Amino acid sequence: MLQVALQCRRGDFTLDVAFEAPTPGVTALFGKSGAGKSSVAQLLAGLWRADAGRIELDGQLLFEAAQGLCVPTQQRRVGYVFQDLRLFPHLNVEHNLRYGLKRTPDRSSAIGWQHTVELLDLGALLRRRTAQLSGGERQRVALARALLSQPRLLLLDEPLSAIDTQKRNELLPYFERLRDELSLPIILITHQFEDLLRLANRVVLLEAGRVLAQGALPELSLRPEMRSILGPEASGAVIEGIVERIDTASGLATVRIGSSRLLLPATGLSHGQRVRLQLLARDLIIATSRPQGLSVRNQLSGVISSVADDGEHNVLVGIDAEGVTLQARITASAARQLHLRPGLPVWVLVKAVSLQGHRFS
Amino acid sequence: MHFQLTPAEFEALRISLSVALRSVLCSLPFAIAIAWLLTRRRFPGRLLLDTLVHLPMVLPPVMIGFVLLLLLGVNGTVGGWLYRHFGLRLAFSTNGAALATAVMAFPLMVRAIRLALDNVDAGLEEAARTLGAGAWDCFASITVPLMAPGILAGAVTAFAASLGEFGAVITFAGNIPGVTRTLPLALYSALQTPDGEAAALRIAVLALLLGAAGLLASEWLARALRRRMGR
Structure with a gap:
């Protein structure tokens, strides 16, 4: 050391x-x-x-x-x-x-x-x-x-x-x-x-x-x-997981993170690898009920742990999602309209294409 | 006019080359050390050293010869001591002529080497040290090879200047045929002799050829060195 x-x-x-x-x-x-x-x-x-x-x-x-x-x-x-x-x-x-x-x-x-x-x-x-x-x-x-x-x-x-x-x-x-x-x-x-x-x-x-x-x-x-x-545009939670499945037909990899799973592009990944990825706070979407009929591939259920001001018109929402802590950056008006507050159960949505897995051992 | 050199003129050529060679070889290590000190070290008295080294460029050569005579003549402080203890007599000897030319050419040599040293990236020396090289090792394996073209340029310039030095040599070492009579002194002596113009012309042409050959050789060497260093 x-x-x-x-x-x-x-x-x-x-x-x-x-x-x-x-x-x-x-x-x-x-x-x-x-x-x-x-x-x-x-x-x-x-x-x-x-x-x-x-x-x-x-x-x-x-x-x-x-x-x-x-x-x-x-x-x-x-x-x-x-x-x-x-x-x-x-x-x-x-x-x-x-x-x-x-x-x-x-x-x-x-x-x-x-x-x-x-x-x-x-x-x-x-x-x-x-x-x-x-x-x-x-x-x-x-x-x-x-x-x-x-x-x-x-x-x-x-x-x-x-x-x-x-x-x-x-x-x-x-x-x-x-x-x-x-x-x-x-x-x-x-x-x-x-x-x-x-x-x-x-x-x-x-x-x-x-x-x-x-x-x-x-x-x-x-x-x-x-x-x-x-800076706010480039920050977001970094999480580690393991590639559980590669689906060559869809070009997507399934990555297990804690007890939840995320789909992301399989480029450069192989089965069984440890990967790291960053979920940019500005890319995350929060829903108060389970959404239907969306193209978004990843939906994680969780509970809001914190809501903090982040710049003039935005808030930073912390979410405990099945053992993983995430941060979402949304407008203050959206947070008001949805009555977001700590303890509220929510769904976190993120598009598969916005994610990139990095091999990490 | 035929161009047959007399034995005395050959002698002057030989002495010129010998004096210049001794002068360059003896002053080169000091010039490298002082150039290094002036470029890479900050110490009290640095400006004084810098001035001292450059003084011969601005003082009359005869005066330099006179100062050398005062210091190193057989009755001088340092010269007397050298003579009593080692039987070494510098004034009016070939070595004395070499010393006088060395002092005169020293600033030129230091300048050329300093310029080369300024262009050696100190970062490369740092890199060498992280790779396990001590101070001397680093100097010998990195600094000197990288400034080799500058050292060569300095040596050639000093050699050429030594061939031409007149005032300091004649004052400190005299104009003794076969001992200290170099080409410029022989030229001067020829001009002092009745009907000496032909001899003077021969010596002048000889000096010209020598100078041109030296410049060509140094240019060729410098190119070869630069090629070797991949630049």
């Missing part, structure tokens, strides 16, 4: 964070740009020194301000994939990859050359100059270089930000494999919610150099702090 508590000042910017990251697992630092995410990564790597606090990684102290202890960067064994990648331009791909490998203190490499080259499909690129690589290839080389240095902690700074959607979908499986194969803490810095859905076991919300909240994504997705980062 990585335990971090750090305070420092640099000019106007003050950073004061404390969080934990499990070994193994992906802990995402999530926040807008300028929240201090990259600063935390630099502090963890020892490229910058905090004024106070401590960093402990799997029982070893890397930094302890009170004792004046600060393990230098080159001895920390932190694999850092920088946002701008920083491949060495004067070395070819193979020598870039070997740079860290050659400098590991113990020769018994847990992360092998052959395995890494295969995992990231780099065999054909080894002789190339870094200038001849595409964006996605550069990304994979940077990742492999960090892995081959035999890190005990992996820092991924916006690993998918510079990449278009199609390339993202090609690269995400690599990251998913890493998460599932490596037994080390991975810190994922991102401002993309989709990265959280697909990769994060744990989320730390950062804003203006402080930790707003931390925990598992489904729980955090309901918190006002997450809404303030995502």
Whole structure:
């Protein structure tokens, strides 16, 4: 486990964070740009020194301000994939990859050359100059270089930000494999919610150099702090479930969530998978009686748990639906007309096509 | 006019090359270190060091020679000590000529290397450190190779300037045939001699060819280096 508590000042910017990251697992630092995410990564790597606090990684102290202890960067064994990648331009791909490998203190490499080259499909690129690589290839080389240095902690700074959607979908499986194969803490810095859905076991919300909240994504997705980062249009409950059935004829997957079931497009999903999905608050419809004759495929019964103002003319309604907590954003006038209040039994409707399931193990 | 060089002129060519080579080889490590200090470190006295290094560019070369003579002459403070303890005499020797040209060419060399160092992304050095490289390892494996074209440019410029240096050399090292008489000094001596115009012309053409060959060679090397670095 990585335990971090750090305070420092640099000019106007003050950073004061404390969080934990499990070994193994992906802990995402999530926040807008300028929240201090990259600063935390630099502090963890020892490229910058905090004024106070401590960093402990799997029982070893890397930094302890009170004792004046600060393990230098080159001895920390932190694999850092920088946002701008920083491949060495004067070395070819193979020598870039070997740079860290050659400098590991113990020769018994847990992360092998052959395995890494295969995992990231780099065999054909080894002789190339870094200038001849595409964006996605550069990304994979940077990742492999960090892995081959035999890190005990992996820092991924916006690993998918510079990449278009199609390339993202090609690269995400690599990251998913890493998460599932490596037994080390991975810190994922991102401002993309989709990265959280697909990769994060744990989320730390950062804003203006402080930790707003931390925990598992489904729980955090309901918190006002997450809404303030995502904005009302992009927020909504994140739920986890298991694909129970794939119906190829209709192209729909049935996902069991608690005791209820949701239908959603089967694209990219297979039977028995664990999936995560976000039910955007603005996409949910509330009915006070069971509706008839609608095209909406998903109807969940539940009980209203909260009604809160959300902006000028809208309210945010919390619903306990068969063991799953959801949030719906509706107009204040609709809430008045339907007399929505805590304790009222309702039906929650959501169109199958508005949902997207993300494989998550 | 035939272009047969006299033995004395060959001697001047040999001494010029020898002085310039010694000058560049000895000052290069210092130039790299000082360029690195001035680019990558903030320390008290940085501005003073910067000024000191650049002084030879704005002072008369004869004055630099005179200062060297005061400091490093056999009766000078440092020079006297060197002579008493090591029997080392710099003034009026080939090494002295090399030292005088090195001081004069030093600012040019530091400038070229600094420019190259400014273009080396400090982020690459950070990346090297996260991959387990210590400070020296990182400097040798990342910084130096990336600024190699700049080091080369600095060395070539300094070499060319050393070939041409006159004032500082003649003041500190004298104009001794076979010891410190470099091409420009030989040219000056030829002009002082009656009927020396033919010799002066030969030396001038020789200096011209040498300079042009040096520039061509450096350009070719720089291109090769850039290719090697994939740029």
